[in-house]
Amino acid sequence: MMNLLNPGSWFGHPAPLLQANKKCFINFDQRRPLGEYTFVVCDTELTGLNKKKDELISIGAVMVRDLQIDLSSMFHCFIRPMNMDPTQATLVHRITPEQLETAEPLSEVLPRFVEYIHGSLLVGHHLPLDMHFLNKATRLVMGGTLSNPGVDTMRMAQGYKRVRLGHYHEHNPRTTSYTLDDLGREYRLPEFKPHDALEDALQTAYLFLYFIKKFRKGGLITLKDIFQSGRVGSFRY
Amino acid sequence: MEQNSDVHVVAPEMAVSFFRSILPFNGLDDATLHDIARHCRVDFYPKGTRLFTVGETEITHLYLIQRGGVKAFIEDEQGVVTLKDFRGEGDYIGALGIIRGTLANLNIETVEDTFCFLLPREIFLNLVEQQSSFAHYYLKSFSEKVVATAYNELRYHKVSKRSGDDLYLFSVRVGDLVKKLRKVASDRSIQEAAAAMAEYRVGSLLVHDPEDEENVVGIITDRDLRGKVVAAGLDYQLPVKTIMTGPVQTVLSQALCFDVLLKMMATSIHHLAVERGGKIIGVVTSHDIMLLQGHSPYYLFKEIRGQQTISGLYILAQRIPEVIRGLIREGAKAGNITQMIAILNDHILERMLSLLEDELGSPPLAYCWLLMGSEGRREQTFKTDQDNAILYADPENEDQKEKAEAYFKVFAGKAIDHLVKCGYPLCPGEIMATNPKWCQPLSVWKSYFSTWINAPDPEELLNATIFFDFRSGFGDAGLARELRTYLNAQARQKDIFLFHLARQCMATRIPLSFFKNFIVNRDGEHKNQLDIKHQGLTPFVNFARVLALKFGISETNTLARLKALYDAEFINRELWASANDAYELQMQQRLIHQLSQMEKGGMPDNHINPEQLTDLEKRMLKDAFTVIERLYSVLDKMYPVA
Numbered sequence: 023m024m025n026l027l028n029p030g031s032w033f034g035h036p037a038p039l040l041q042a043n044k045k046c047f048i049n050f051d052q053r054r055p056l057g058e059y060t061f062v063v064c065d066t067e068l069t070g071l072n073k074k075k076d077e078l079i080s081i082g083a084v085m086v087r088d089l090q091i092d093l094s095s096m097f098h099c100f101i102r103p104m105n106m107d108p109t110q111a112t113l114v115h116r117i118t119p120e121q122l123e124t125a126e127p128l129s130e131v132l133p134r135f136v137e138y139i140h141g142s143l144l145v146g147h148h149l150p151l152d153m154h155f156l157n158k159a160t161r162l163v164m165g166g167t168l169s170n171p172g173v174d175t176m177r178m179a180q181g182y183k184r185v186r187l188g189h190y191h192e193h194n195p196r197t198t199s200y201t202l203d204d205l206g207r208e209y210r211l212p213e214f215k216p217h218d219a220l221e222d223a224l225q226t227a228y229l230f231l232y233f234i235k236k237f238r239k240g241g242l243i244t245l246k247d248i249f250q251s252g253r254v255g256s257f258r259y
Numbered sequence: 260m261e262q263n264s265d266v267h268v269v270a271p272e273m274a275v276s277f278f279r280s281i282l283p284f285n286g287l288d289d290a291t292l293h294d295i296a297r298h299c300r301v302d303f304y305p306k307g308t309r310l311f312t313v314g315e316t317e318i319t320h321l322y323l324i325q326r327g328g329v330k331a332f333i334e335d336e337q338g339v340v341t342l343k344d345f346r347g348e349g350d351y352i353g354a355l356g357i358i359r360g361t362l363a364n365l366n367i368e369t370v371e372d373t374f375c376f377l378l379p380r381e382i383f384l385n386l387v388e389q390q391s392s393f394a395h396y397y398l399k400s401f402s403e404k405v406v407a408t409a410y411n412e413l414r415y416h417k418v419s420k421r422s423g424d425d426l427y428l429f430s431v432r433v434g435d436l437v438k439k440l441r442k443v444a445s446d447r448s449i450q451e452a453a454a455a456m457a458e459y460r461v462g463s464l465l466v467h468d469p470e471d472e473e474n475v476v477g478i479i480t481d482r483d484l485r486g487k488v489v490a491a492g493l494d495y496q497l498p499v500k501t502i503m504t505g506p507v508q509t510v511l512s513q514a515l516c517f518d519v520l521l522k523m524m525a526t527s528i529h530h531l532a533v534e535r536g537g538k539i540i541g542v543v544t545s546h547d548i549m550l551l552q553g554h555s556p557y558y559l560f561k562e563i564r565g566q567q568t569i570s571g572l573y574i575l576a577q578r579i580p581e582v583i584r585g586l587i588r589e590g591a592k593a594g595n596i597t598q599m600i601a602i603l604n605d606h607i608l609e610r611m612l613s614l615l616e617d618e619l620g621s622p623p624l625a626y627c628w629l630l631m632g633s634e635g636r637r638e639q640t641f642k643t644d645q646d647n648a649i650l651y652a653d654p655e656n657e658d659q660k661e662k663a664e665a666y667f668k669v670f671a672g673k674a675i676d677h678l679v680k681c682g683y684p685l686c687p688g689e690i691m692a693t694n695p696k697w698c699q700p701l702s703v704w705k706s707y708f709s710t711w712i713n714a715p716d717p718e719e720l721l722n723a724t725i726f727f728d729f730r731s732g733f734g735d736a737g738l739a740r741e742l743r744t745y746l747n748a749q750a751r752q753k754d755i756f757l758f759h760l761a762r763q764c765m766a767t768r769i770p771l772s773f774f775k776n777f778i779v780n781r782d783g784e785h786k787n788q789l790d791i792k793h794q795g796l797t798p799f800v801n802f803a804r805v806l807a808l809k810f811g812i813s814e815t816n817t818l819a820r821l822k823a824l825y826d827a828e829f830i831n832r833e834l835w836a837s838a839n840d841a842y843e844l845q846m847q848q849r850l851i852h853q854l855s856q857m858e859k860g861g862m863p864d865n866h867i868n869p870e871q872l873t874d875l876e877k878r879m880l881k882d883a884f885t886v887i888e889r890l891y892s893v894l895d896k897m898y899p900v901a
Contacts, residue, residue, distance in 0.1 A: 089302070090300040091300060092300050093296060093297055093298070094297050094298055096271070210326060211374070212273060212277070212325055214273050221272065224271050228303070231303040231374075232303055232372070236305055239305050
């Protein structure tokens with residue numbers, strides 16, 4: 023357990039992987055056409071929603087290159103939680119306690135994920151939540167946080183609706199639902215297996231593709247256009 | 260990165276289940292499907308996105324539509340757009356270009372927000388090379404294999420199972436049924452022949468030339484011995500050639516039992532010699548074939564023939580669907596099935612009218628019971644409306660005329676009534692022998708056709724087209740032949756008349772929009788159904804009729820007309836083959852649709868719900884519809900508007 027915490031590495035000396043990743047974004051240029059960026063669409067499953075106590079138990083992610091979902095490079099893993107309550111996991115997720123008991127610990131899994139997302143933009147549905155737990159995890163085992171800029175598909179959905187309906191001043195109308203499933207139904211996306219990090223990531227990727235191509239057809243050509251139009255993303259979480 | 264254990268080796272379930280649901284991928288094992296799914300990309304194209312441009316787009320991937328739909332079209336130099344196809348969920352784009360290594364040959368644009376799986380070209384080419392089903396599926400729109408799969412699908416998914424699955428009419432060839440050949444020389448005595456038959460325990464003997472054993476000149480049967488010899492008190496010592504039937508009717512040994520049975524039923528000849536390589540190898544009898552199966556059309560046929568009362572025919576007519584059902588289960592093609600229906604209906608009619616003649620006394624003049632429309636074309640399915648008429652010889656004097664009118668009025672009235680009781684509904688347009696207008700002597704019939712042809716009124720012609728498909732149903736077929744000869748001579752090269760017919764034919768729009776609606780139909784709100792008879796089949800019927808009249812072809816059956824047109828080189832082989840397949844497939848679809856309606860206790864109709872079609876059926880129907888476009892372009896060239 024001690025090596026997990028590895029205190030030597032989390033004061034001022036982030037792991038080399040994190041440093042290399044950070045370098046990618048020092049001179050990050052938002053003005054390139056959308057197709058030139060690589061996006062990683064990810065989804066995490068958690069033991070619960072308590073930001074202090076709960077932890078990651080699964081990460082699923084798919085790569086979007088040339089604005090196409092690349093099914094040949096996907097990331098999916100389970101993580102053995104440090105404090106495991108065996109009854110909890112099966113409630114929402116279709117993850118069995120055995121799967122978690124035999125899963126690798128965070129210290130093994132996370133560096134591979136960081137390597138996987140190297141140089142890519144992160145995309146997620148309500149991304150701040152995922153980022154909170156990912157950054158909490160990287161601080162714990164890699165001594166630093168992720169520098170990847172992010173795009174939140176929930177904010178994209180709000181932006182898209184504002185633009186389409188012309189409600190520029192009416193922020194976040196409460197009448198509409200922005201859950202992944204409801205948006206999927208609304209925009210007629212294919213159906214996915216629920217509560218599986220990989221399938222959820224894929225569903226988010228479909229939604230992302232839908233919005234970004236709709237935006238692009240509407241004349242938003244660069245990443246900066248997208249960021250500005252709907253304030254859909256951020257540089258730091 | 261892929262070497263890492265958590266970079267998943269399993270494809271997402273969503274992608275795999277998609278491939279599992281579409282042709283021809285559904286034939287692959289799960290491991291292969293996972294592998295294919297993992298090599299794909301997913302792309303999204305908002306509505307109105309151009310995917311391919313003719314002659315420009317290099318096709319790097321096979322596109323498989325997961326959600327949404329596209330249209331395929333071409334555009335000429337003047338910018339005139341011709342729509343070629345709509346493709347929806349589960350359909351593919353770009354296969355031919357990849358296989359042939361050419362640039363796009365159609366423009367493709369999304370008509371809906373569309374998600375596609377993109378399968379890299381190399382992987383697709385590997386599949387085509389290694390999986391024969393892929394080559395068959397993508398290479399030929401009507402390759403035999405696909406047709407066979409479609410028919411199988413129709414048979415097994417749409418017709419419910421019943422016992423007696425092991426029927427052989429369509430798999431056994433008569434050559435396999437033939438028993439050892441028994442012959443007798445034609446100069447031998449009747450008694451010697453009868454002794455030989457008793458010894459061999461056979462019901463028939465072939466009769467050969469005494470000089471040449473290979474030269475079969477006739478046949479004798481038990482029935483001949485009974486009827487021509489014993490009952491007639493004929494001398495047993497006469498040579499067999501005095502009672503034999505000759506020349507003998509033959510069938511080829513490779514003929515299917517089904518076809519042979521059809522021949523026997525159509526000719527009422529029950530013993531046929533079987534020929535292989537120009538030599539007679541034996542005899543096949545209706546009994547031999549009957550033994551193959553229980554619910555046979557032949558039993559029904561025999562019962563109809565032996566029926567002594569008209570009311571006894573009612574129940575027999577109701578059994579026709581049961582027999583047809585058996586044939587569909589066995590894999591009969593629509594062309595065969597409709598022929599069988601026509602033969603059985605004809606026999607009901609023949610038996611009924613003969614019994615009616617017995618009841619009313621002989622008619623004062625020779626007459627012919629004419630069948631029109633689908634009956635005339637031998638294309639009835641289940642429960643076709645009556646379309647009939649009476650044509651009688653021209654009376655020589657007023658007295659004869661009055662007698663004929665009186666007789667046929669009563670005759671027609673009773674006949675139509677019996678037909679209704681047999682289950683053939685009345686014709687709503689009153690095209691029936693009971694209508695005085697359609698119960699006329701030959702000269703009047705000639706004047707009808709002459710008017711339609713020489714002074715065509717488009718409105719009237721529209722209702723008259725079914726008359727051009729008449730044939731003799733019962734009675735003096737010579738009268739029908741004479742009328743046909745007259746009609747052919749009149750119609751040939753009558754351009755105004757043919758022009759109207761051709762234009763009327765082209766007025767039926769190609770139902771490609773059916774698939775467009777099908778694509779955009781999201782939640783079953785639009786109850787969008789295809790009228791397979793009027794939208795799908797009628798264009799073929801009309802096309803064949805126009806050309807048959809133009810070129811003086813007497814056939815009335817659509818497939819027979821097409822064949823005759825091809826044989827005489829009026830249409831090319833390619834067009835004939837596609838039209839034949841497309842027509843027959845739709846007939847099949849219609850038959851099975853009606854059969855399943857009847858099995859559920861409903862009335863058969865022609866409305867097909869697209870949601871009940873499998874991918875393959877949709878594809879086949881769509882291919883069939885594109886053939887209509889080609890038929891129209893042939894007509895359009897012959898009879899241009901300007």
